[in-house]
Structures are given as structure tokens and as C-alpha cells.
Amino acid sequence: MKFTLSWLKDHLDTAASLEEIVLGLTRVGLEVEGVDNPADRLAPFRVAKILEAAPHPQADKLQVLKVDTGTGEPLQVVCGAPNARAGLYGVFAAPGTYVPGIDVTLKVAAIRGVESHGMMCSERELELSDAHTGIIDLAGEPAVGTPFAEVLGLDDPVIEVAVTPNRQDCMGVRGIARDLAALGLGTLKPGTVESVDGGYDCPVEIRTDDPEGCPAFFGRVVRGVKNGPSPAWLQRRLTAIGLRPISALVDITNFITFDRGRPLHVYDLAKLSGAVVARRAAEGESVVALNGKTYALTPEMTVIADAREVHDIAGIMGGEHSGVETETTDILIECAYFDPQRIGRTGRALGLTSDARTRFERGVDPAFLEGGLQLATRLVLDLCGGDPSRELRAGQPPVIAPQVNYTPDLTKRLTGVTVDPAEQAEILAALGFMVETGDTWCITAPSWRRDVDGAADIVEEVVRISGFDAIPSTPLARAEGVAKPTATPAQLTERTLRRAAAARGLDEAVTWSFIAPQDAESFGGGVFVLENPISADLAVMRPSLLPGLVAAARRNSDRGAASIRLFELGRRYLGEGERLTLGLVLAGARQEKDWRDGAAKGFDVFDAKAEVLALLAAAGAPVERAQAFTGASAWYHPGRSAKLGLGPKTILAEFGELHPRLARAFDLQGRVAVAEIFLDAIPAPRGKRGRAVYSPPALQAVTRDFAFVADKALAADTLLRAVQKAEPKRITAVRLFDLFEGAGIEPGKRSLAIRATLQPDERSFTEEELSAIAGKIVEAARAVGGELRE
Template sequence: MNRQHPNRIGYEIMKFSEAWLREWVNPAVTTTELADQLSMAGLEVDSVTPVAGEFAGVLVGEVLTREPHPNADKLSLCTVNVGAAEPLQIVCGAANVAAGLKVPVAVIGAVLPGDFKIKRAKLRGVESQGMICSAAELGLATASDGILPLAADAPVGADFRAYLALDDQAIDVDLTPDRGDCLGIAGIAREVGVINRTPVTPPAMEPVPAVNEERFPVSLEAPEGCPRYLCRVIRNIDPAAHTPLWLRERLRRSDLRPISPVVDVTNYVMLELGQPMHGFDLAELEGGIHVRMAEEGEPLVLLDGQEITLRSDTLVIADRVKPVAIAGIMGGEHSGVTGESRDILLESAFFSPTIITGKARSYGLHTDSSHRFERGVDPQLQRRAIERATQLLLAITGGEPGPVVEAAVEAHIEPRPEILLRRDRVARVLGLEIDDATIADILTRLEMRVAPVAGGWKVVAPSCRFDISIEEDLIEEVGRIYGYTRIPTRRSAAATVMRAEPEVTFNLQRAKQLLVDRDYQEAITYSFISQEMHDLIDFGHDPVVLANPISSDMSIMRTTLWAGLLQTAMYNQSRQQARVRIFESGLRFIKQDYEIKQELMIAGLLSGDAEPEGWGVPARAVDFFDVKADLEALFALTGCPGEFRFQAATHGALHPGQSAEILRDGAVVGWIGKLHPELERKLDLTSGVYLFEIGVNGLLEGRLPAFRPLSKYPSIRRDIALVVDQAVDFDAIRQTIRESVPEILREILLFDVYTGEKVDSGRKSLALGLILQESSHTLTDEKVESVMARVIAALADRYNAQLRD
């Protein structure tokens, strides 16, 4: 259970050294061909990068003497043997330089990364014939505390680049979640060997015999989460030992930072075999290992110093009195191996993916260990891994290993299923015939047990392949190893029937294009928002809270699209983009009676000037009626815009005097209005912001346009000025007029609204134009006067309307 990713130089899914891979399997292909093969086999290669900067002229040297510089307190005068006839005199400023140390030396004429050339120089009056290099100066690290010490057996005079095999590439593979078996060199090597029909030769991993009988007891109290746990006591390791350079280099090339021998070895085995491991300080453990579920509220300080409160659904590794690690995720600080530890307990376990998945994220963690256990680790790998770690650790730190202690409940380790693979099914799915020998060979080289039966094979996948459980999985394996490029492309032929699209259905794509035509830009925002944003703009709806949010500001599902649009407006205005016209279509999520209601919505936001800045149009800020006009154009797409009404109403996020419900046949389908001034202040939005949101379901029913014969008789216009109460809106007046004279009324125009002199307080004057027309004859003055009298009477009766003098 290694440390969290901040200890990584840069977290990638699986990054490894090509030279390391070729020690396991070495096909006769170039680096580019190897990367292409992996990608075509479903292991997408993101990048191939050099493992070191470009440099030349750097040799392995040995410091013979070190003396103080005669003219500088912080400099040393060294003689260095680089295999030449005479030792070199080099001035060095590193504090860790010492006689007898093997070091990389850039001799005269060398070129270091950044095109830095080494020349003869005088430092404080003393000639220096080269430079003793640090890891950072060679492009092997981002920072260094001193020069780079080499192994005692490093050959003096050898080319440093060749000595560390720095003409190497780091391959970064982006794995799909089902391929946890390739989160180790062993898994990648198996794939390369199968693709190229090349044998895989892993390093020798012989069991390490115990030199004492010391055992640490293990109790599996939650076998459904941890059905196998192995550990081993190793006493009297050398705490002053250093991880060898070759191992540190392999970690570095996989973007892991070396820390100490025990941690480095467990990380190395994880990268090599895919099995996460952990080392405990034996002196800090009391009374044995207990793999159990945590008690609600138990505290634990993790290796990164973070103190967490455990939940009862979390599997932990504990001793007799306390938890010492979150199983499969991270160890505790108190029991971790330090520079003073002499006795350790190595752990190698199998944790069920179902018990690990989501736990790390729920505690705000993500580690290499949790990444692997969530995807599935081979349940038969643990003994091999602990023997390999013991082998490496003893070679570095020495020590006295005890026997491997194993606790297992096999009933909770799911066996791999026997799958019937039918010959004709392979041909039908892949679209080509592959001979039996090739199919059997591919599956066998993938380490599957293959037994021929009538019509096909019975196949059992290896324990590392959690992703293979049905026949189609086997066909996929055959197809990808055989080669997708070898599968012919065929056009399917079938009788098809064109499906008629209802002409009256609202077309969302057309609506979006209309808004674009009206100078909007489409935005796509996250469906997740913060609780704070929700409480500000839509506290009336009960949100869906995520159990494992990506981050604290994305912890609930949005109940309105305004959340994302407002955040987009804030982002733009903070970058001096005051004019914002955006819209979005997408789902909102509302919890109702223990169910999640998903509604498709279309929403928009406007702020800033109504028109782009220019000399031909006077500057004017966008207002309520600009938004209303855009919505009316949207409603016209339904073919029945008259069914929609705007009714003044109050919404918690909108300005009390500039907000309205959008109604269709009396049902609320959306909202329109100006953002509440208090919200503008809290969100730091500087100009007036207007919003709308409509449920797409409320727009779906439409009406086809229908032709109506044009009247050949002239129309007549009559203008009236009505004085009504301020509370009476024009929409109500228009509806009353239509009800009064439906047979000859063609259009109603509102061309003036007046309040002020000669109009009583609390009243307003509306100037209306009525267009009247008959379809069968010319209107007479008597008919028009009768109609107008009927209209005025209806308005006076319903709204106390009076004709203005």
C-alpha cells in the first residue's frame, strides 16, 4: 500500500522503461513498431519519450582526493580518475563529494542538456578540468541536493550514458479499466510475447529460505474482502543501506520517486509483477495482524500525514489494538518503515475489487495500490511477489527472513469459469474464418487452458484475467491478437424501411441552430455542481447527492442548467468579457419520492450589450424584452406560439420585479427573468444578467402550418387608448379582445405604454391598434363600430378599463 500520488513525479496509468521490458521479452521490432503493436492490441500508447536529456562526453569517474579550495570555503578541489593517463583536477561545490566515491564526470568538450558545453575554466583562481555532475544537470531529475553517487563497482572510464543504459525510452500506456493484468511489466511482456510469438523470460524469482522460525500471526476477520493475506518477518536489515542506482533508475523511468530501500523494493515489485505490497515497522505492531472492517469513527494518520476518521464500510489492516493501514490503499504513519527501522513485516495480500472500489476517492485519496486493486489483482500472485521482494531486499539491506505466513479462505476466491468457445461463433462475430490451430495457439499463448470439444473448445482463463468471463471475451482476444487490420471490412446488406419523423414534433437541433443564429453560443457544462451553488440558485428542489464525488465542488447533480451557465459567465467576466450570450441543452436531476427524475432542458444566459460594439448601432444593455423576444422566436418553431404566455411570478434566483413563469395551456414549462441583485453580488457578476430555462417536454407538441385563403376585401384599423390598473398586463387584455371578436379580428398591436401626467396614479395608458377584416365582404362602418363597442364593454367589465381622453 504505497504512498499517494504526490510522491510521483507525474502520475500516469502505466509507464515503464523499454529496456526493462526487453529484459523480459525482446522481439525483433523497433520502438515505434512495438508501440504500434501495443496500441493495436488494445493497450493504447500515449507517448514514447527519452528517459534522459541529450548529453555526451560524460564518463564514470572515481574521486581520488578531496581538499578544501584555497580561495573559497564552499568549494572543494578534487582529483578524479576517469581512466585517462593522468587524473583530472576538478573544482566541485557539492557537499557530498568525497574521496573514493564513483561519480559521473563531464570532461572537457562534453555537451550537457540545454547545449551546455564544458570548457577549461578557472574557479576562484584554480583551474578546473571538467565537472562532477548531479542528476539534475544530466536531465535525470528535476532537482538534486548534490552530485550523483554511483555504485562502487561502476567501471572507471566507462561512458556514463552506456553504463546506465540511458539510450532508452519511457513508454506510457493508457489502459482500459478491464486490463488490470497489464499494470505491471509481467503483463505487458506477456502481451508482447503473444503478439510477436516470442518467448518471455522473466528474471529468476526463487523462493528465499527462512533462516529463523519467527512468524507473525494473521487473522482474516473479513474474508469476503481479503480472502488471502501473506506476510513475512525480516529482522536486522541495515537501516543505513541505500537503494542501488539501477533500481532507482527503473522507478524514475516509471515516474516513481525513490524513497528508501523497503518502499523502493515494494514499489519495484508492484511495477514488475502488478502486485501492490507494503512494509510495516515490526516494532510498532502489537499482537498480530487482524484484517477486519473498521469501527465507525476510528482515527488513522496516513503515511502522507493526513488524519482521517474511518467508516465501518472500510477494510483495514490492524494489530491487536489499532488500525495500521487502509487495506489496499495506504499505510498508517505510525507503523510505516523509517530510517531507524531494523525489523520489518512485509505484506502481500489479495483484496477484492468490490471492497476497494470507490473507497480511496471517498477519503480524498488515489494511490498506485488502490488503482490496481480496484481493477483486479491476480489472486494467485501474492506468494511470488513476497518472495521476489524478499530476494531484492536481502540483496540491498541484508537481514534474516522468517517463513512466509499465509492465511487464506479459498471459498471467497472466485475460480475462473470454464467457457465454451464455438468455432462457428468466432467466424460469425469476426466475419472471417480462422483455422483451429491458430485459435488454439493464440489462447494457449495467452496462458489459457484450452481443451478441444465437439464444435470448438472449452477454455479457462488465467487467474490474472478478471475481464474474461463469457464467449465474446474470448472472441475479442482471438481478434485482437490475430490482428484487427487482418479482419476484412464488409458492408452489411439488409432490407431497410425509412421511418417517418412526425412533422409536428419539436426539433431540438433546429432550436439550437435558431439560438446560434440569434447570436448565442452553445455551452456544455458539467452535470455536477457544488452544494453552495445549488443552495444559491435552486434551493427549492431536492438534489441528488453523490456518494463518491470527483471533488467537493462537484458533489451533487444539477437541478437547473443555470448553475453551469452562471459559472461560465463568471469565468468570462473575470477575463474582461462582459458581453455573454450562451445557451445549453441537457438533463437536470431532481429527487422525488426516492426516485431520480431526469428532465431535458434548454436554458440560456445573456449579459452585457445587446449588440456587438460598433459605430452603426448605439450601445444598449440587454434587457428583459431581448430575452423574451428570443424565446418567442423559439416558441414559433412549434407552430403554435399563441399557446405560450408569460406570467409575472417570483423565483428565488430572479429579480422580484423582472421574473415570469412561462406557461403553456396553463401549465408551467419554464422561467425567464433577471438574476437577483443579491446573487449578482455574491457571484461577483458586474452587469445585468438575464436567464431563461424551459423543459423540452413542454415544447414537443406542435402544429403544422395550414393555408388559409387570403381575403380580397380591405382591412380596417381602429386605434384606441385604454387606461387600466398597473397590475393588468397586456396579455390579459389581448386575450379578452380575441374572445370578444374572434371572427374578424386579424391582429392586435400594442404601440404605446404611458404613465404620467393626466393618468391617475396606479394606472397606465395602453395604445392599441386593432386590425379587422372580413373574408366574404367589405366591412361597414356600422359593423366596425359595433365590434369596437363590444371590445370596450368587455374590457370595462373585466378590467375597469376606460377610454383615455
């Protein structure tokens, strides 16, 4: 549903800003999908005056103009518009301006040998209408250089809201204004419709022979109308919401559809024959609709027809034959109420949507038939003239005014929000409800709110106006008999790991628990062999998750996947029993080839290590105490792999690059990083695990850098752990940031540069304290074989 700010203010007397209105719409449940101000797109276009217009020396249909743009010296512009003349005030686009109607950014150009510095614009070039026979000719003498949008009043934001199916009242601008008025953003204007008396009886019989599909059919004739273009204000409103202005008569019906949520239809009286009847379609009937398509009708559909043929798919779309044209002088205005269910079924059967169907199948206000007909008549007389007949009314619209018994404390019980009863009554009255207070309130819903069915709907109305944001976040009490959560700690850990892996960009795979015997042999050998496998390639229970994951990586690679990041959480089947494990594989490129860093980079052992550490931390493992050990399983690359454990007997994971022999066997190119995390090896937390509370230190940390020379055999991790233990309460982090071998370093040794983060507690460090901590770090490094580099 789209509307402009000025259109809204026709119904809402408000001083609220656009930002306040947009926020208010969202608060009352009308989600704002977009706000677009045409003035922003038209900002570069300015009012200009043509000072001179001379024939082009090389082209009969072109003129060379001298244009005053208000920026200094007049500019020379070549123009082909027949109405270009000296003294005309028009719209100028300077070089560098993007013209949306022709999708061109202007530049100084020679046209038939004459330079043109910009252009004078037509309405179509600015996407204001389809008019393009000449340039825009502004009335009066507007100030040269003034923004064109300001002169024409186009500084009018267009607001688009999403209307839920139950809010049929907000399919018109007036319904939206009513909600905002109830919110306190202004006062709803009266919106009364002036009654128009007719001077003669309606010459056309109107009746409904299908009271189920069309309970009420109102209409009247207007003779002597003059159909033509609608006025500029009406065209601008329709254009702003995406509708194409057609003629005054058609534009009036479209305007009322969006203004009041009341679709109508206008027939050319000269094209009708006999009585105009709402009836069911006959078997085999068809109609050519206004969209030019022919639709086959069935007896389940309601139509509007005369004595000769069908003219209208009732409530959905008019027929092409009886539509009004420029030559139309006598018209029949139809205003009817159609059954929402019938309209919905017909529209779905025909695959036909329209603005009318959208409103009728939700349910238009049945009490506004008279008002809608009178409003349409008044606009026709004002814009097209004519002489109206008296009205004809066939049938009666349904009375929709559901009554609900309600107690104000229900709002508190259902939502937890306390709203004063007096405020509740005020909100409901502002929304059009009739409220009779007492011990139990009797509330009558307005005719435009057919969605109100019970007391809970009244609560919703109160709370959405008082503010959904006031609803407290309160857990509901567990109902008696409802089981408590039964997930075990291991199951909760599984859920956490799945989320953590997905959050790190890994895709979950689910592979077979059975694998081929040769694959099982490559990954440690299978203990359990099936006696009656479903396939020879699925004969052994997997001793590792990696065969299935690596095979899945190959299938993804064969299908063109450039970067493969898979994980699986399942069980390995070993001699001592089933072991819950998380396996992962990283293959292909870490990222696609990029102009910034050249060739795409592949995965390596450190990528696998990073994933393992992150997932172990998510599972609650004490990764700060974990150590890397050599001697990973035989299916890992012997020089690019490791085990991670809390000691040599408590191994939490293995990680590294897949052995090149196995990578070739699985037909995978490049390095393949793999890992397995042994979840059953993660120690259970001691006592009850409390929620971690972030408590930032009060004092700023200090960093100190050290470089140590050590044998190549010394693992960097050993050095880092030794330094960390030198002053565990004050050294909060240690990391390696450089490794150097070469000039100045003895053969067989290397320099390891580390950065230690020192965190003071109650007061900042003194120079003496920092020197003492540095001394402890040097001594700790020396204890494991590292000497401070000079």
C-alpha cells in the first residue's frame, strides 16, 4: 500500500515530522517497507528561462536556445521541442545530470555541429508522465534557478507500508490516518461525504440476481460528462504510487480505491444494453477484461452483465468493451459489495490479480456503499461536469458490527501490559469502536473491522496503540503435565558445536556410517564388518568420519565448488565402542582469486588448527591448557599435523593436512586440511557451570616484546607456555609474531619473537615491576632452551 505524505495529511491534521510518522506506522503494526521522495531524484533539475530561440543552421527541426539558468552567463542549448520559444519558463538539466526518462547522463556535446550545454526537459524525461510532445512549460514566472520539484510541489515523500491480511481497513489512506490519530500523532479529519441529489430517475435498471456473491448493488447515471485528462494534483498522486493516469473518469475510481479502500467501476452508458445485473456466469461465457486478455468463466463466478453480454468480472476487473473513453458522455457509476470468499476463489481460478480484488477479498466496508457512490459522483461532477440521476439500490449490504464482551484486566492477563481502563476506552473510541463500560464492557466493532472476532482482538487493538514495545519479556509458566527439557549435557554440547561450526562458515554434512573396506583400511581399519551389507562399498562401520567427509569434498569439487568447508558430527565405531566425534575437511581455495592478492590461497595445517581450537572452546574445553604433540595418525601428512591434548594421555583432537597419498586416492587437488575432535575426551566441568559475566579491566594493559634464539627443535608452543607460566596472574596473553632464520643466527637455530600482554589489577605497573616481570619471562624462556637475542 503506497501513499504520499500530503495525501495522508488530507485525512490527518498533524504537525508530526516524516520520521515520527514512519516510526508511528511501524508501532501500530504497519511495517514501513520504504520511503521515497521524488524531490531527491529531481534535485539537479532547475527552473530556467529561454531568452532566445533561433533556427539550427544544419537542421530544420532543431533550435538553438539561449537559456538563463540563474547561474551566470546564459547557456547555449540545442532543442528539438516544437513548443520551445523565447520567454518560456521550463526545466533545465545541466551537463553531468542523470536524466531518468532516457537513462542518460548529460555531457557537453555537439549536435549537428552546434555545442549544447545541457537540455530542456519534457515530463516523460523526468518520469512525471508520458507527455513528450514538448518541453515542460511552467505557468507564471517562477524564479529562475529554483529547484523544479519545489515549484511544482513534488517535495512529497511516498510511503509504502505492508498491510497484513486482517487489516482491510488500512487498504485506504483514511484507515491509516485513523490509526495514526489513535496513536496521538494528530487529529483525524471529519471525512464526511457531501450528498449529491439527482434530478431524474435512473434510466437503467440495476439489480442483483446473485445475493450470495453480490448482496448489494448501488448505482446511478450521470449524463453530459466531459472526459479528458485528470487535473495535475490527481495525476501526481496516482503517478507517485505507481499508477498510470488514464482519464479523469478512470482516475477518479482509482483515487477512491486507494483513498477510502472502496473500489468502484464506471461504465460507458452508450455501450450497455438493457438492465445491468449482478449474476452468476453461465457455462461457456467469457469476457475480454481491461488488460486485453480473454477469461473463460464458470457458474461459480459472479459477473456484471447487461441483456447482451458480460461486462465485468465482479470485484476483480472490468471488461474492455464497456470501458469509458475520451468520447464518453453518459456514464453509469457502479458501487457494490461482493462476497470476499467468492472474490478470492474467482481470482485464484482465473489467476487474475488487481487492486480491486485485493480489497474485496479482504472485505471492504459494507457501510460505505452509499458514501462511496456519493463521493464518486461529487468528483465526477467537479472534474467532468454532468447531470446526475437519483440512485438505485439493489439488495442490502451485510451488517458487520460484531459485539464483544470485554473486561479491561484481560489486557494485563494476556500481554503483561498494564493499561488504564480509561486509556483503553479512549484508544478503542479513536479506532471507531463503540464502548459501553460497566462490570463487563460491551464493545461494538466498526463496520470496517470484520477481523474482530473476540476479546483477544480487543486486547490486540489496545496494545498495538499503547505500544508493543511495552510488552515485558516474561517467560511463561510451565503448564502442568508439560515435560521439562530432557537434553543431556552431551546433547547440549552437540547443539552448541553445530551452531558454532555453522557460524564459522562450515557447512554440515551427513554421510553414511558404512564405508568401503579399502577406505576403512586407509583410516586405521574397520573393526565391525557387516555380514549382509546393502552394497559392497558400504560394508564396514567407519573408524573415522574423515573418509565420508573427504568423499563429500570430492563430489563438491567435481561440481565446481571452489571453496569447500564441511563438518560432520557423528560417531566412530572402534573396538572399545562408539565415540562421538566432530570431523571437518577444508579443501579448494580459502578464498576466490582476488585482484588484491593474486592467486587464490589454499588451506593448510594452521587453518585446521584454528577451527579445532575455536570449536573446542565452544564445547567448553580448557583450550588455554591444551598442548600440541607430534605423532598424529598415519592418514595425516607426517610433517604438517599434530595432536592436541591436555597431556599425552588426554588427546582432544587431531588436525593437519591429509596425507598426499590419500588426497590423490580421493582425486582431490592441492592441500586438504582435515581434523577430528574427540568429544568424549573433553573433561566435564566441575560443579555447576555459571553464566560468564564480562567484566572489563579497569586499567589499560601493557605489552612487551621479546626475541629469543633457540634450537629449531624447540616448539614455539613450548616457549609460549613457559612464558605464560612465568607470571600467570599478570601475563594474560602471549603470542608469536615473528620467526627469523638467517644472517646473525647460528645454523640450526632460529629467532622467535613474542609479544606478552601484561594486565595490572589494582594500580598501574611501576618501572620496577615491569622490569621484574621481564626478568621472569627471560628466565622462563631460558629454562626451556631460549636465550634472549641481543
